Amino acid sequence: MKNILEVKNLSAGYGEIQVVRKVSLNVPDNDIVGIIGPNGAGKSTIAKAIVGIVPISEGEVIFNGERINGLKPHEIIKKGIILISSEPSIFPKMTVRENLILGGQLYKNKIEDNLKNVFRIFPILEERKDQRAETLSGGERQMLLIARGLMTNPRLIIADEISAGLAPQFARFTYQMLSEIAKNGVSVLVIEQYVQRALDISNTIYVLENGSIVLEGPSHEVAKHPKISEVYLGLGGY
Amino acid sequence: MMKLKSFHIAIILLFFFFLMTLWIESIPGYLPVLLSETIFLTALAMSLNIITGSTGYLPFGLHFLFGMGGYVYAISIIKFGLPVYFALIFSGLIGLLSSSFFGFLASKIKGAYFAIATLAIAESMRYIFVNWDYVGGGYGMTLPPVFHLLDFYILSLLVLVLATLSFYLIQKNEKLRIALAAIKENEEVAKICGINVTWPKFMVMIIGGLFISMLGGVWVHYQTYITPSFAFNEMYTVIAVGACLLGGIGSFQGVLLGGLIFAIIREYSWLIFPEIFLLVLGLSLIITVHFFPDGLFHYLEQKFGKR
Amino acid sequence: MLDRIIEVFLLGSFYCSISIGLNFIFGITKIINFAHGEILMIGAMIAYYLSTCGMNPFLTIPISMLLTFALGSITYKTAFEKISQNEMSTLISSMGLSYTLMTIVRILLGAGYKIISLPLPSISFFGYYVSLTRLMIAIIALATVIITHFFLKKSLLGLKIRAVAQSTLGATLVGIDVNKIRLLSFAIGFSLTGIGGVLMGLLFAIHPYMGGFTCTLAFLIVIFGGLGSFLGTIIGSFVFAFIQQLTILILNPGYTYAVAFICLAAVLILRKEGILGGKFAL
Numbered sequence: 001m002k003n004i005l006e007v008k009n010l011s012a013g014y015g016e017i018q019v020v021r022k023v024s025l026n027v028p029d030n031d032i033v034g035i036i037g038p039n040g041a042g043k044s045t046i047a048k049a050i051v052g053i054v055p056i057s058e059g060e061v062i063f064n065g066e067r068i069n070g071l072k073p074h075e076i077i078k079k080g081i082i083l084i085s086s087e088p089s090i091f092p093k094m095t096v097r098e099n100l101i102l103g104g105q106l107y108k109n110k111i112e113d114n115l116k117n118v119f120r121i122f123p124i125l126e127e128r129k130d131q132r133a134e135t136l137s138g139g140e141r142q143m144l145l146i147a148r149g150l151m152t153n154p155r156l157i158i159a160d161e162i163s164a165g166l167a168p169q170f171a172r173f174t175y176q177m178l179s180e181i182a183k184n185g186v187s188v189l190v191i192e193q194y195v196q197r198a199l200d201i202s203n204t205i206y207v208l209e210n211g212s213i214v215l216e217g218p219s220h221e222v223a224k225h226p227k228i229s230e231v232y233l234g235l236g237g238y
Numbered sequence: 239m240m241k242l243k244s245f246h247i248a249i250i251l252l253f254f255f256f257l258m259t260l261w262i263e264s265i266p267g268y269l270p271v272l273l274s275e276t277i278f279l280t281a282l283a284m285s286l287n288i289i290t291g292s293t294g295y296l297p298f299g300l301h302f303l304f305g306m307g308g309y310v311y312a313i314s315i316i317k318f319g320l321p322v323y324f325a326l327i328f329s330g331l332i333g334l335l336s337s338s339f340f341g342f343l344a345s346k347i348k349g350a351y352f353a354i355a356t357l358a359i360a361e362s363m364r365y366i367f368v369n370w371d372y373v374g375g376g377y378g379m380t381l382p383p384v385f386h387l388l389d390f391y392i393l394s395l396l397v398l399v400l401a402t403l404s405f406y407l408i409q410k411n412e413k414l415r416i417a418l419a420a421i422k423e424n425e426e427v428a429k430i431c432g433i434n435v436t437w438p439k440f441m442v443m444i445i446g447g448l449f450i451s452m453l454g455g456v457w458v459h460y461q462t463y464i465t466p467s468f469a470f471n472e473m474y475t476v477i478a479v480g481a482c483l484l485g486g487i488g489s490f491q492g493v494l495l496g497g498l499i500f501a502i503i504r505e506y507s508w509l510i511f512p513e514i515f516l517l518v519l520g521l522s523l524i525i526t527v528h529f530f531p532d533g534l535f536h537y538l539e540q541k542f543g544k545r
Numbered sequence: 546m547l548d549r550i551i552e553v554f555l556l557g558s559f560y561c562s563i564s565i566g567l568n569f570i571f572g573i574t575k576i577i578n579f580a581h582g583e584i585l586m587i588g589a590m591i592a593y594y595l596s597t598c599g600m601n602p603f604l605t606i607p608i609s610m611l612l613t614f615a616l617g618s619i620t621y622k623t624a625f626e627k628i629s630q631n632e633m634s635t636l637i638s639s640m641g642l643s644y645t646l647m648t649i650v651r652i653l654l655g656a657g658y659k660i661i662s663l664p665l666p667s668i669s670f671f672g673y674y675v676s677l678t679r680l681m682i683a684i685i686a687l688a689t690v691i692i693t694h695f696f697l698k699k700s701l702l703g704l705k706i707r708a709v710a711q712s713t714l715g716a717t718l719v720g721i722d723v724n725k726i727r728l729l730s731f732a733i734g735f736s737l738t739g740i741g742g743v744l745m746g747l748l749f750a751i752h753p754y755m756g757g758f759t760c761t762l763a764f765l766i767v768i769f770g771g772l773g774s775f776l777g778t779i780i781g782s783f784v785f786a787f788i789q790q791l792t793i794l795i796l797n798p799g800y801t802y803a804v805a806f807i808c809l810a811a812v813l814i815l816r817k818e819g820i821l822g823g824k825f826a827l
Contacts, residue, residue, distance in 0.1 A: 053717060077720035089715035091708050102708050105701065106720045148719065296633060350577055350632050354764060355809075361761050362806030369800060472757070476640060483637065517648035523641025524624050527634045 003062075004029045004156055004187045005050070005081075010059035010069075012049035018057060019045040021211040027156065027189050032182050034190040034202030034219070042211040043191045044085075047160045051083045052076045064155065078106055080155035084145050086164040092134035096125055099133050099144055103151030110153070118147045121177065139170045146177065157181070158189045163197060175201050199223050245406050248490035252402065255395055259388065272505050274391040278456065280497030281398035282474070283481035284490070285449035288405050291487040292442045294422040295348075297340055299356025300450060300478055302363050305469035306336045307451025308458040309367070312379050322459065326393070329455030330448050337447020341440035348425065360470055367466040378465030381458065390460040397456065401449045402490060408445075414438055450478075473516075480519055484526045486533020495535045548673045549790050555675070555683045556790075557783035562686035563745060564763040564778050565693065566738030572773035573710045573730040576625055576635045580643040582760025583650070584613055584735055588742015589751045590650065593659045602661050602747055603681060609739040617735025621728050629727065643756065651753040659751040682744045689740050690779060697775075706730055710773075762802075765809040 005027040013019040020042040027033045035043050048054040050061050052073040061069040068076050077083075091099050100118060104111045119126035122143050128136065136144060142162060149157060159178060163171035171194075179201050182188050192198035198205060198219075205222040207215035215222060222228060255277060290296050297303075307329040314325035343355055368376045409415050417438045420428035429435055458464050477500055485496020500519075507515035530537045567581045578584075588609045595605040624642050628634040665677040697703040708716040709726045716723050749755065770781025788808060789801045796804070 051718075053714075072722070073717045074720045074722040077718070083718055085714065085718065087714060089712050089718055091711045091715055093711055094704075094707065098704060102704060102716075102719050102721075105705065108701070152720065294633075296636075350636055351768075353633075353636060354577075354768060357761065358765060358806045358809045362803045365800070365803035365806070369797070369803070476644065479637065479640070511652070513648050513651050516644045517652075520641040520644030520646075520648065524638050524645070525641075527628055527638045527641070528624075531634070 002029045006062040008060045012056045032188045032202045033204045034198035036198045037208035041208040082149040082154035083158045084149045086161040090133045097129040103148030114151045156187045160191045276501040278394040282478045283493045284401040286478045289446035292418040297356045298353040299360035300475040302360035303450040304454040307454030308469045311455030312464045330452045333448040333451025337444045341443035344439045345436045364466045364470040381462040393456040486535035492533045492535035553786045557786035558683035558686040560782035563741035564766040566734045568767045568778040570734035574727045579639040582756025583646040584738040585742040586756040588739040589746030592743040592746040610736045613739030614732045614736040617732035621731040
């Protein structure tokens with residue numbers, strides 16, 4: 001089976017501090033892969049490095065057969081990767097509609113179609129389409145971010161802690177959406193602090209600690225691993 | 239951050255300059271003027287260094303302090319007939335007063351806003367003085383022409399010594415040094431850690447201001463005249479910033495190097511084309527900020543120093 | 546009384562034109578450009594030299610816009626791009642740029658005062674005579690403001706620019722080439738200033754050192770109204786004109802700028818973001 005994303009021996013970080021050290025992982029085409037680990041392990045850094053926001057000091061990132069490490073973020077995103085970050089990145093003073101249009105600005109012809117599609121998945125956004133983004137609630141903002149990410153018909157979605165700060169039923173709903181979207185040929189790389197959420201949705205899991213992968217494998221096997229139950233299941237659940 | 243070792247070098251150099259006073263007038267040619275201006279510019283840069291090198295705050299309105307000192311000096315000499323050293327003391331006092339205002343500002347606003355606010359104050363001073371007849375309005379005042387290069391040299395050197403000493407004492411005081419370093423690094427965090435940020439900022443501001451104003455008086459003594467646009471000219475700020483930055487904030491040798499370079503450029507550009515000085519000044523700021531953010535001296539030290 | 550109101554209107558509009566570019570650049574790139582006055586001066590110089598060739602000064606505006614746009618692109622690449630992360634560095638670099646441009650113009654074009662003569666009639670307005678030149682200046686200034694506003698709100702490029710201003714991370718994540726937008730914004734800001742420069746040249750005597758004063762004035766207006774706020778700059782311009790007229794009425798014409806500058810310092814102390822600052826109308 002072909003891999004849509006291959007990360008080989010990636011080291012990345014800010015200057016002298018290499019947060020991520022020699023990490024390798026693969027995301028098979030049309031599949032969902034999860035990265036779990038405690039806070040500060042470097043999960044977000046991997047996501048940002050793949051998209052080109054954090055500098056890579058060694059290693060390779062191959063997307064759809066092409067080397068993308070070293071490219072500028074906008075070039076990488078153009079190739080079909082989307083990062084949905086948990087950090088604030090909505091455009092607060094713009095309307096929901098404007099935020100979404102910006103999401104799709106790379107493919108101007110498809111904007112109207114993509115908007116219809118996105119409104120179908122998230123009807124509440126259509127309701128609020130002329131409201132300024134800063135007036136949305138936390139959950140609605142997350143939806144906006146996901147919707148904005150979908151506006152480019154990406155082939156790979158990197159979801160970095162997208163359920164952060166959401167109430168449990170909202171978090172469940174968000175991941176349900178994600179798996180629905182994944183059924184349509186989109187690959188997903190899920191990054192989560194909450195183990196159960198990642199285990200439920202992913203087929204393969206990588207466990208990251210202190211910048212390195214300490215465990216990897218199919219989710220059902222990793223879930224049974226003593227390390228997970230003893231260390232993480234306290235954090236687990238919803 | 240000044241290494242204590244460089245203070246020893248500073249003392250040696252200053253002593254050397256002190257000895258020079260004995261011979262300064264007998265050296266022919268341009269060298270005495272060049273040396274005097276170097277000392278003057280170094281003193282100015284060192285005074286700025288006290289403020290900026292310690293806290294990272296850059297008072298773009300430095301020429302406000304300079305001009306105030308200059309005017310008080312001129313008024314003391316012309317209107318009150320005071321002797322030179324008394325006039326200088328008064329310049330210093332006005333410096334303390336004026337810079338305490340800056341210090342107050344510093345406790346309210348930071349960074350770029352602080353810089354611009356001080357600039358606005360300096361600019362408004364110019365207009366106020368232009369309309370003030372007591373100081374001669376736009377025409378300014380002229381001082382009695384008792385000019386000796388030796389005076390300029392000694393007075394500049396005096397201020398330089400005092401400024402360097404102050405900087406040394408500030409750095410020597412453990413508590414103060416740490417507080418200032420914290421402020422320079424990240425003021426918000428320093429506040430959260432419980433460090434009193436207002437007092438250290440205020441203190442270095444008035445000490446630096448004291449010397450800047452005195453230098454304003456020294457400059458007026460050298461030039462023997464004063465007008466609002468001459469006194470409150472932002473060029474002094476730019477030169478001080480340039481010398482300080484180019485040479486290297488925080489080290490005596492760096493500041494001296496900056497002062498020397500700018501004095502040389504100033505003197506020799508008069509021979510070629512006076513305006514060249516401003517052009518070089520401008521370009522040097524851009525170049526320094528891009529290639530020598532820690533100063534030329536630090537850069538040279540890295541390249542040719544300890545191996 | 547009416548003549549004072551007309552004066553505030555004319556002056557306020559003019560002030561808009563000289564400060565809009567500064568605000569534009571800061572709002573989007575966070576660069577505080579101390580060379581702003583020199584760009585105005587260059588715009589004025591362009592107007593002067595083209596008008597001596599027979600061109601109507603108002604028609605020099607497009608050319609000034611083009612040339613200052615080019616200048617903006619070059620200066621961004623050389624003096625700002627690499628250090629754009631550090632606020633103080635850009636401040637110092639722009640100060641250096643200010644002196645560099647000032648002196649280059651002085652060396653190339655001489656220090657003498659140049660005046661654009663444009664003998665246009667005065668028109669009568671409710672019994673008061675208003676110079677047609679000043680009226681045209683006000684109209685062009687306001688037109689610039691309105692066009693810029695619509696550009697930012699309605700065009701896709703305007704949308705992208707606002708995106709970069711509101712969230713750099715967000716803009717990166719939607720695939721916008723943030724650096725290119727910053728470069729463009731900088732150049733557009735220069736271009737807007739180029740318009741103000743031409744207008745300034747019609748009102749004041751032109752010389753290489755005229756930048757310093759106008760720079761401070763523009764800064765006052767922009768900070769007064771709030772750095773980054775489009776609406777704030779407009780309000781700031783008119784409030785400023787108003788304060789000046791008030792000072793002339795109550796005190797003495799010589800004090801207008803002193804009062805104005807003191808007001809700025811006061812505003813900065815009381816509310817450091819300016820009247821509408823912190824809120825991006827962009």
